[in-house]
Amino acid sequence: MMIAACLDIGSTWTKGATFEVDEERNSVRILRHSSRPTTVGNLSEAFLGVLDDIATDNPLPMIRRGLMKLQYSSSAKGGLAVAAIGLVPEVTLEVGKIAAQSAGARLTQVFSYHLTQQDIISLEARQPDILLFAGGTDGGNSQYILSNAQRIAESAIECEIVYAGNRSVADDVKAILAHKKLRVVDNLLPSFDEPSPEPAQEAIRTIFLDTIVKGKGLDTIVSATGIAPLPTPFVVLEYARAIHEHVPGWEEFLMFDMGGATTDVYSVHRESPEAGTVLRGIPEPKVKRSVEGDLGMRVSAHAAARVEGAARRAALGRADVNLDTLTDYADKLIAAPDYLPGNTHEQVMDTLLAGICVGHACSRHVGRWARMYTPEGEVKVQTGRDLTKISKVIGSGGWLSRQAGFHPSGWFSDHSIDARGRNVLVPHQFDYYRDEQSMFPLLANLAREYPRAAARAGIGMLVR
Amino acid sequence: MKMTTVVLGVIGNDCHAVGNKIIENSLTQEGLNVVNLGVMVSQDEFIDAAIETGAKAILVSSIYGHGEIDCEGLRGRCIERGLENIILYVGGNLVIGKRDFSEVASLFKKMGYDRVFSPSVELTEVVENLRQDIARLA
Numbered sequence: 283m284m285i286a287a288c289l290d291i292g293s294t295w296t297k298g299a300t301f302e303v304d305e306e307r308n309s310v311r312i313l314r315h316s317s318r319p320t321t322v323g324n325l326s327e328a329f330l331g332v333l334d335d336i337a338t339d340n341p342l343p344m345i346r347r348g349l350m351k352l353q354y355s356s357s358a359k360g361g362l363a364v365a366a367i368g369l370v371p372e373v374t375l376e377v378g379k380i381a382a383q384s385a386g387a388r389l390t391q392v393f394s395y396h397l398t399q400q401d402i403i404s405l406e407a408r409q410p411d412i413l414l415f416a417g418g419t420d421g422g423n424s425q426y427i428l429s430n431a432q433r434i435a436e437s438a439i440e441c442e443i444v445y446a447g448n449r450s451v452a453d454d455v456k457a458i459l460a461h462k463k464l465r466v467v468d469n470l471l472p473s474f475d476e477p478s479p480e481p482a483q484e485a486i487r488t489i490f491l492d493t494i495v496k497g498k499g500l501d502t503i504v505s506a507t508g509i510a511p512l513p514t515p516f517v518v519l520e521y522a523r524a525i526h527e528h529v530p531g532w533e534e535f536l537m538f539d540m541g542g543a544t545t546d547v548y549s550v551h552r553e554s555p556e557a558g559t560v561l562r563g564i565p566e567p568k569v570k571r572s573v574e575g576d577l578g579m580r581v582s583a584h585a586a587a588r589v590e591g592a593a594r595r596a597a598l599g600r601a602d603v604n605l606d607t608l609t610d611y612a613d614k615l616i617a618a619p620d621y622l623p624g625n626t627h628e629q630v631m632d633t634l635l636a637g638i639c640v641g642h643a644c645s646r647h648v649g650r651w652a653r654m655y656t657p658e659g660e661v662k663v664q665t666g667r668d669l670t671k672i673s674k675v676i677g678s679g680g681w682l683s684r685q686a687g688f689h690p691s692g693w694f695s696d697h698s699i700d701a702r703g704r705n706v707l708v709p710h711q712f713d714y715y716r717d718e719q720s721m722f723p724l725l726a727n728l729a730r731e732y733p734r735a736a737a738r739a740g741i742g743m744l745v746r
Numbered sequence: 747m748k749m750t751t752v753v754l755g756v757i758g759n760d761c762h763a764v765g766n767k768i769i770e771n772s773l774t775q776e777g778l779n780v781v782n783l784g785v786m787v788s789q790d791e792f793i794d795a796a797i798e799t800g801a802k803a804i805l806v807s808s809i810y811g812h813g814e815i816d817c818e819g820l821r822g823r824c825i826e827r828g829l830e831n832i833i834l835y836v837g838g839n840l841v842i843g844k845r846d847f848s849e850v851a852s853l854f855k856k857m858g859y860d861r862v863f864s865p866s867v868e869l870t871e872v873v874e875n876l877r878q879d880i881a882r883l884a
Contacts, residue, residue, distance in 0.1 A: 369797060369798055370794045370797050370798055372794055373794050373795070373797075373798045374798060395828075417798075418798055418799075418800065419798050419799045419800075421749065421751065421779070421799075421800065422751065422798050422799040422800040422801075423797055423798055423799070423800040424800065471798065473781075473799075474781045474795055474798060474799050475781075560761065560784075560785060560786050562786065562787075562791070654759045654786070655759065656759045656760065656761055656786075656810065657810045657811070658761055658810075661759070661761055661786070663786060
């Protein structure tokens with residue numbers, strides 16, 4: 283038997299639980315759990331408070347003496363902001379976006395081809411935590427990279443820079459950016475059609491540990507406990523991988539984590555196209571995360587209500603709500619992010635916002651197919667991942683965890699055809715599960731030490 | 747010496763995969779770095795790949811008879827997207843009906859292709875031409 287304390291520092295709540303893990307039987311029992319409002323000025327206050335609440339004894343000596351394990355994650359301050367530079371939007375920039383999001387980052391800005399003066403100005407004005415700089419396959423294009431490196435060198439950009447582009451000019455980039463905080467890693471697209479996002483992801487996580495952790499009290503936690511945090515979305519992505527590996531029947535699934543500011547989508551899926559389907563575009567990873575910064579229930583409510591298209595028309599029509607009413611409600615939410623619906627009408631609006639977020643986030647996460655006619659007959663041309671046959675979908679995060687009556691199916695099918703007439707590969711028939719006790723971020727931390735036990739426990743706690 | 751990269755693919759709604767594989771194998775054996783995009787490749791996909799890989803040439807195949815429609819405009823698109831000096835080759839069953847090959851060749855040269863190959867061409871000849879054209883670029 284082992285006792286493990288797991289905590290997650292979110293932007294509004296710091297949550298924690300202690301688990302008793304039976305390694306032989308791979309079972310997990312929750313001993314205590316607690317949550318406190320995140321102390322934004324000094325994250326260690328709420329953290330150490332929650333740790334005290336959940337520990338059976340004085341926690342810090344227990345951790346130091348190895349009597350209790352500790353793992354924790356943080357998404358405070360809105361997580362890790364990454365700006366990505368690629369060459370062609372559909373090629374190195376696309377791989378860069380997936381690499382950053384799967385490392386747990388939030389994309390703040392993206393750039394392709396030559397960086398313009400305007401691009402540099404906007405990077406200087408809204409400096410990310412990390413600038414992910416890619417472009418060119420190994421031995422491929424170098425002009426764009428060298429010119430972009432020069433622009434960055436002459437700029438006032440001070441953040442960490444990760445270079446993950448054409449290896450042939452890595453030394454030149456190193457020389458040009460010698461006065462910046464630069465890390466050079468292997469190319470994220472060493473050869474065309476063979477993405478390799480892992481070295482860039484590893485660098486992003488290391489920088490998170492080395493620098494982002496400093497200040498705001500996270501360093502206090504590290505020195506008190508001797509243990510470093512990881513970005514919450516990264517821990518959850520690895521948890522999805524653990525579920526895929528250790529829980530029979532859960533080889534493939536889709537998961538949403540919807541908060542006030544963003545909607546995160548995770549999926550585990552291996553592409554196996556049927557005969558008559560031609561796959562186009564850069565291959566995607568088996569475990570993928572995407573995060574939508576304009577889709578959320580509170581801070582991003584207004585942006586979510588503003589996403590135009592047939593899906594929103596259908597949703598408003600079904601709920602019999604007009605657009606002005608919805609945007610007025612969204613404005614109210616932005617002014618008071620803690621607001622909870624006061625009557626049935628407002629509950630309808632909350633459901634409407636949630637449905638819009640879940641639908642759009644799903645549609646952006648999945649691939650497309652279009653029918654093409656060839657002399658050999660009809661062919662399906664597919665880009666991105668086909669999740670139509672996914673049979674299990676999980677909802678987590680505050681609102682989705684609580685809403686027993688909500689089912690995403692109808693919100694997905696609003697998106698089945700996109701504006702260009704292509705089929706959107708959203709799930710068709712599936713069982714919907716809720717992480718009712720919001721245990722996933724905590725179990726994800728537990729999974730770092732006990733992947734099998736934590737994966738099984740999490741699935742066991744889901745409700746239909 | 748740095749290997750020369752070329753981008754290869756079958757353009758349009760054409761899914762003839764066998765010849766494409768044969769070309770890839772032959773060119774690879776000749777020491778070229780071949781980025782093979784396979785079948786049903788759009789003009790922009792050829793260009794995307796050529797930009798990222800720094801390719802010297804784009805080799806377009808068309809087998810199903812719609813080459814005239816699919817291949818038109820690729821040169822202009824390359825120039826628009828910054829590939830002013832890329833070598834463009836095209837080959838295969840480029841048109842339907844029994845048209846004289848010299849007529850077909852001049853049609854595709856007018857579209858901006860540097861060389862046009864008939865279905866019966868020896869691949870060694872294509873490689874020889876490529877070497878000369880690339881040397882001329884440098």
